[in-house]
Amino acid sequence: MYGALWRALPGPGWFRALVMVALLVGAVAACFQWFFPWLSTYVPINDNTVG
Amino acid sequence: MAMAVPAPRGYVPRHATPPAALRRSAAPARRNTPPRRARRGAPRESAGSIVIGVLGELLITAGVLLGLFVAWQLWWTDVVAVREQAQILESLEWTPPPVEAPQAPTEHREAPPQEPVPPVGDVFAQVYVPKWGSDYVAPIAEGVDKEKILDRIGVGHYPGTAMPGELGNFATAGHRTTYGKPYHLVHELQPGDPIVVRTQSTWYVYRVTEHQIVLPQQVEVISPVPGLKPGDPLPELTKRYMTMTACHPMYSARERYIVHAELDYWTPVSEGVPTQLTEAGVNVVGAGGGA
Numbered sequence: 010m011y012g013a014l015w016r017a018l019p020g021p022g023w024f025r026a027l028v029m030v031a032l033l034v035g036a037v038a039a040c041f042q043w044f045f046p047w048l049s050t051y052v053p054i055n056d057n058t059v060g
Numbered sequence: 061m062a063m064a065v066p067a068p069r070g071y072v073p074r075h076a077t078p079p080a081a082l083r084r085s086a087a088p089a090r091r092n093t094p095p096r097r098a099r100r101g102a103p104r105e106s107a108g109s110i111v112i113g114v115l116g117e118l119l120i121t122a123g124v125l126l127g128l129f130v131a132w133q134l135w136w137t138d139v140v141a142v143r144e145q146a147q148i149l150e151s152l153e154w155t156p157p158p159v160e161a162p163q164a165p166t167e168h169r170e171a172p173p174q175e176p177v178p179p180v181g182d183v184f185a186q187v188y189v190p191k192w193g194s195d196y197v198a199p200i201a202e203g204v205d206k207e208k209i210l211d212r213i214g215v216g217h218y219p220g221t222a223m224p225g226e227l228g229n230f231a232t233a234g235h236r237t238t239y240g241k242p243y244h245l246v247h248e249l250q251p252g253d254p255i256v257v258r259t260q261s262t263w264y265v266y267r268v269t270e271h272q273i274v275l276p277q278q279v280e281v282i283s284p285v286p287g288l289k290p291g292d293p294l295p296e297l298t299k300r301y302m303t304m305t306a307c308h309p310m311y312s313a314r315e316r317y318i319v320h321a322e323l324d325y326w327t328p329v330s331e332g333v334p335t336q337l338t339e340a341g342v343n344v345v346g347a348g349g350g351a
Contacts, residue, residue: 010117037128045132050207054133056313057243057306058204058218058233060279 133238137211141240145214148183148199149345154260156346157329165263165331172225172326175259178202185224187215187232188256190340191248197345198242200257204233211239218282224257224264225326227297231282236306236317243306247271249319254336255302263334266302266321273308274316281305281318299323 018025105113178184185200203209204216215234222228234243249255255266274281280289282303288294300323308317327334333344 010114040125040128041132041136045129048129049133052133053313054311055235055238055307056206056276057210057235057316058206058216059274059276059281059305059316059318060218 137239138241141212141214144212145199145240145242148213149186149197152183152186152199152345154258154346155329157263157331157333157344159333159344163332164335165327165333167265167325168327169325171227172262172264175223175225175262177223180205180219181208181213183213184259185217186258186345187242188258188337188342188344189245189249189253190256190336190342191250191253192245194341194343196342198234198240200232210235214240214242221282221303222284222300224259224302225262225300225323227300228284229282229286229301229303230257231303231305233305236308237310243304246304246306246317246319249304254324254334255304255321256334256337257302258329261329262326263329264302264326265324265334265336267324268319268321270320272318272320274318276313276316278316281316281320286320 015025015029018028020028175184180203181201183199183201186197187200188197190196198214200215200217201209201213202217202219204218209216210233215232218231218233221231224230234246235241236243236246249268249271251268251270253268255268257264257266272281280287282305283290284294284297284301285299286301286303302321302323304319304321306317307313308315337344
């Protein structure tokens with residue numbers, strides 16, 4: 010999967026590595042911004058109200 | 061018609077054999093070099109091994125994502141909420157109490173002024189708990205919606221319960237873990253500890269009376285008289301309670317940790333800072349260096 014991505018990227022090795030790191034950072038940022046807040050609504054580890 | 065057009069000079073159909081010179085330069089290298097896979101001695105990848113390889117990578121990815129989720133929940137939500145709550149406290153722009161007051165403010169024990177009921181989402185109070193450190197202060201907003209209030213603003217006030225100082229029960233909820241965790245140390249409160257609530261005009265000094273661990277559906281803890289079951293006839297209210305609710309055990313939603321307090325006294329903000337804060341060295345928002 011990630012090997013295929015590596016082979017699909019153009020350019021020299023350092024450039025591919027750079028693109029891979031950029032993709033990784035983008036994916037983690039998207040998780041922090043949107044995916045995890047959505048996921049947390051299904052993980053009620055910190056509900057604190059009564060009723 | 062197109063077939064009738066003669067091929068231009070020098071045109072070589074794609075399937076035609078390349079000229080001998082070209083063949084000689086390209087072919088020998090290929091003939092002497094065995095295919096890469098064969099040279100490494102690895103068998104050609106079967107469909108099954110590709111599927112298992114992708115599955116393995118997906119599982120590793122899922123594991124990393126779960127780890128990241130824990131980091132986000134336990135660390136990043138705090139980073140964001142602490143920053144937001146500090147901004148909220150500053151943006152209130154309430155008149156700070158006079159710091160160099162000539163004497164301790166009067167401790168009023170008669171009925172305090174009635175606080176107006178704010179619209180849901182409005183920050184209408186701050187809470188100081190000297191026991192939780194000299195820098196502890198959290199905003200209180202109307203409403204207990206998890207995403208809009210508790211995850212972002214800090215402490216929420218159960219709509220329909222009493223306002224600060226009012227007869228009945230001023231009931232609040234706050235996170236004990238994550239999202240700035242305003243009620244992180246709720247289990248440290250002992251009977252007699254002061255909880256100081258400030259609205260724009262008034263300080264309310266409550267004293268802790270007891271703590272309870274209850275199930276999430278036990279709403280009687282926020283009744284106007286704590287313990288009064290829903291549907292029970294409401295007696296004449298004589299006491300001014302405050303309630304804190306937080307999750308229990310930490311990192312679980314199984315039970316709730318409840319702290320009850322009763323109003324000791326109130327005093328106007330214009331008279332200074334309650335001695336419970338000054339003696340503990342608590343930094344009051346907007347007063348000399350602020351929060």
